[in-house]
Amino acid sequence: MRRLISSGSPFELKAGYSRAVVQGDWCFVSGTTGYDYATMTMPESVEEQTRRCLATIGEVLDEAGFSFAEVVRCHYYVTEAAFADRVFPILGETFGKIRPAATMVVCDLIRPEMLIEIEVTALRQR
Numbered sequence: 001m002r003r004l005i006s007s008g009s010p011f012e013l014k015a016g017y018s019r020a021v022v023q024g025d026w027c028f029v030s031g032t033t034g035y036d037y038a039t040m041t042m043p044e045s046v047e048e049q050t051r052r053c054l055a056t057i058g059e060v061l062d063e064a065g066f067s068f069a070e071v072v073r074c075h076y077y078v079t080e081a082a083f084a085d086r087v088f089p090i091l092g093e094t095f096g097k098i099r100p101a102a103t104m105v106v107c108d109l110i111r112p113e114m115l116i117e118i119e120v121t122a123l124r125q126r
Contacts, residue, residue, distance in 0.1 A: 027066045034050070072122060
């Protein structure tokens, strides 16, 4: 059974995607930026954006019936290589004991205020 999860972002309808898709024991969370979707504001620092990304992802995982402990894969996209050292401690707080497979890529994001985007995949533990 396929279940679609929304965070309420206007980007989801405009671009035709779901914040997350649950398929069987899997939860695929789309790339999530630091926007606060309730206010459509973006924090200025990469650290604040990282925390907001993780908060949104946590809310989506919870709604889907998953937890961070079930995350098996992460992709991190940052706009500057120097951001890695600034976000590693924050990522370590969330994923340090979980230790999912992960990749970090330095790239442009679709809006200049976006400094980081995170996507995760979770597998339900039985």
